[in-house]
Amino acid sequence: MVVCVTSSRAKGIIRMAADYMNSIAHILERGQFNNSYKFALLRSLAAFGMKPGEGETVIKTEWLAENFVKLFWPLTLRFNIRQATVPDKDPVVMRYIRDEASALDLSPETPLRDFQKKYSDRYLKLVLKVSKNAFGNVIPRFHTLGRGRATPLLYETSNEGIFISTNSRAFLQQNHKAIDLLAIGSWVKFTEKFTSTPRLYEKIQGLNFKRSALKTYKEFFQSVLGENECFYCGGSILPQPHVEHVVPWSFVAEDKVWNLVLSCKDCNSEKSSQTPTNSFITKLVRRNEKILSLDASVIPSRINKDLSEWRSGGLKKHIEVTVSRCRSDGFGTWSNL
Numbered sequence: 491m492v493v494c495v496t497s498s499r500a501k502g503i504i505r506m507a508a509d510y511m512n513s514i515a516h517i518l519e520r521g522q523f524n525n526s527y528k529f530a531l532l533r534s535l536a537a538f539g540m541k542p543g544e545g546e547t548v549i550k551t552e553w554l555a556e557n558f559v560k561l562f563w564p565l566t567l568r569f570n571i572r573q574a575t576v577p578d579k580d581p582v583v584m585r586y587i588r589d590e591a592s593a594l595d596l597s598p599e600t601p602l603r604d605f606q607k608k609y610s611d612r613y614l615k616l617v618l619k620v621s622k623n624a625f626g627n628v629i630p631r632f633h634t635l636g637r638g639r640a641t642p643l644l645y646e647t648s649n650e651g652i653f654i655s656t657n658s659r660a661f662l663q664q665n666h667k668a669i670d671l672l673a674i675g676s677w678v679k680f681t682e683k684f685t686s687t688p689r690l691y692e693k694i695q696g697l698n699f700k701r702s703a704l705k706t707y708k709e710f711f712q713s714v715l716g717e718n719e720c721f722y723c724g725g726s727i728l729p730q731p732h733v734e735h736v737v738p739w740s741f742v743a744e745d746k747v748w749n750l751v752l753s754c755k756d757c758n759s760e761k762s763s764q765t766p767t768n769s770f771i772t773k774l775v776r777r778n779e780k781i782l783s784l785d786a787s788v789i790p791s792r793i794n795k796d797l798s799e800w801r802s803g804g805l806k807k808h809i810e811v812t813v814s815r816c817r818s819d820g821f822g823t824w825s826n827l
Contacts, residue, residue: 529677529680537666541663545656551621555618569740674695708752718731721751722770723826727752738765765824771809781797
């Protein structure tokens with residue numbers, strides 16, 4: 491018989507990890523959240539846990555600011571997801587990002603790495619502004635639970651940022667993945683109060699959504715449906731038709747035939763990340779009814795797959811609900827008049 495003896499040191503490590511996990515659970519369950527900063531700070535601590543090293547250290551606010559910009563960039567530009575309990579009072583980091591996008595006329599699809607590379611000076615200034623102005627409340631109040639505090643503390647405040655003890659650092663390194671998942675899940679739960687956007691978990695997680703190649707759809711619309719005019723203005727789409735998302739991709743985060751049309755360059759550009767007026771939604775519904783009436787043999791397999799869940803009905807209602815939710819999330823309505 492083999493007898494396993496757990497050393498007192500090992501027991502201490504296990505107990506310490508449990509105490510820290512309980513502290514995080516108390517923060518997420520009983521803490522006050524006016525915006526999503528605490529979740530972003532917890533995810534930043536998890537990211538720090540991926541870094542090698544040991545012993546006491548200070549995480550500077552500049553490093554935290556870089557992480558905050560990374561986390562909030564797609565939520566601000568690409569997906570336009572509200573992040574505060576009070577409308578129009580999103581975290582300051584989001585306002586700074588919008589200011590940069592407005593000043594440089596950045597596309598909502600602009601990745602942070604492109605902004606960082608092309609406008610390195612502005613990126614550094616952005617990080618500095620976030621460093622100076624984003625952490626005045628969240629760092630000292632992170633552990634606050636009503637009148638008490640969650641203990642043990644994951645960090646102490648420091649003049650330069652936050653002070654990480656040897657024990658806390660070891661805990662973050664050993665449990666960074668679990669901490670990150672807890673933070674994401676709670677962030678999603680918080681944000682669900684303000685949005686009905688599809689694929690919210692993946693958007694907050696920071697998943698790198700890959701856009702599909704749309705050649706199959708373009709060929710189907712032209713060769714099978716005989717479409718050679720812009721869906722919106724009726725003008726010519728030749729020689730380079732655009733495959734356009736009626737409900738913005740930044741809301742639905744997917745490429746499905748029911749939401750795709752051919753458009754001219756000008757309409758595609760002017761509409762941008764908005765829904766069109768209801769007359770075009772009605773037109774889209776009728777176009778989809780036409781596709782659903784076709785024999786499946788003339789439809790490419792990829793498009794048949796898109797339609798599989800709608801062949802028994804419900805697509806019209808799905809489109810109307812999706813459009814309504816998109817507009818409620820502030821994406822706006824575009825008219826070609």
